[in-house]
Amino acid sequence: MTRIALIGARGRMGQAIALALDGSPDCILGPLFDAGDDLSGLSSANADVVVDFSNPAALPAVIDAAVRAGLPLVIGTTGLEPDHHAAIDRAAATIPVLQTGNTSLGVTLLAHLVQEAAARLGTDWDIEIVEMHHRHKVDAPSGTALLLGQVAAAGRGVDLATVADRGRDGVTGARREGAIGFASLRGGSVAGDHNVIFAAEGERIELGHRAESRAIFARGAVKAARWLIGRAPGRYAMPDVLGIS
Template sequence: MASIGIIGSEGRMGRAIAEAVAATRHDLAGGVDRGGDLGTLAASCDVLVDFSSPAALPANLEAASRAGIPMLIGTTGLSASDHALIEDHAARLALLQTGNTSLGVTLLASLVREAAARLGPEWDIEIVEMHHRRKVDAPSGTALLLGEAAAAGRGVALAPNARSGRDGHTGQRETGTIGFAALRGGTVAGEHSVILAGEQERITLSHHAEDRSIFARGALRGAEWLIGRAPGRYGMEDVLGLGSHTATGPA
């Protein structure tokens, strides 16, 4: 039985994770939100689960470091400097960072990587996502995760090849680019489709989230898996045995 602490406990995901913990043999050590006593929480649990905000990430990582406990980071909208900070702390801690904790999305990303690798750049890749009206970042963390998977399959970096927000007279599509389209409305938990379009044929790989509880269950499974791991930066693909982790030291 593990003791789990939640950062961002008053948010939608925080509440969903608390419900998921209650349905298992694990113990909820507690939760904090803005202004809460993070140090006390970190000292009283086996693993932290962070679904707060990018602005809170430095303090959250520092608290985990002081307590010497692993942390799952599910916060989206992270910047390059946020990722650099995660890399720095991963030299001392087991950190699992992901744009989506769904096990189905994790498998989808693996399929996208494989498809992109085998089909080649002559197949156009477009990623379409839709979320509820209250989501503040776009493209979604999941869309970027899928874009990274497609880029990895092609052996290229995503940033210079990503295209989003097409409007007006943009000219014809550039070969090898990866397109993003973001839709917002209603109460959609999350829908993502990766379209691979070739000459006279098209493949669509999709995932539809029907309830936020799938992300909570995935986050809980990731948190369980993270306990006792060696320092390093991990992803949900490691939880499913689909990737090679980046452990940096002994357990």
């Protein structure tokens, strides 16, 4: 029986994961924590893997606790900054860490398709990423939108930071060739919609995904957690879970 320690247990995703595990024949909830809680009770005696959906401010403590306990760590928290990623890289030298902006298996496959399309279409095909989430989401663009931008940039062999266009207002001038644009919409109770548009003269390709329930993210997180157990120390991502890296 796989014991999953959950960080951010009272949040929306934490509750969805708890619901997904209810009645599971091979997975149970281990210790439950929220952002800012004392994590000293986390250990290999009460958990087999840690899943974190708390917030960026809590992540350093979560990483330290997982490393101290020698437990695999799945990070689904979004809004991460470069210092968070540096801490993840350091932890990955000791434990297996899977970090992702989206645990949906459908989004994972979408990212694969986006990278393939970007690799085969030239910069005369403009890339725009449009995402919409519920009114309570605090970060923009979403972690998933940034993930899609990163794989699109990787497909073109460029660094997203050098080509991203994350805000347009007023007289901005003509679109830069090779830019990857982002648009973030917020409203209602939308769980997560993402659309990647490849637009050229006279034609357009759209690749998209709609999340109808947080249950899809919960199922993906549980699958990732089970997959990560027993892996060698290193940094992993959702494509590894599907075998499409």
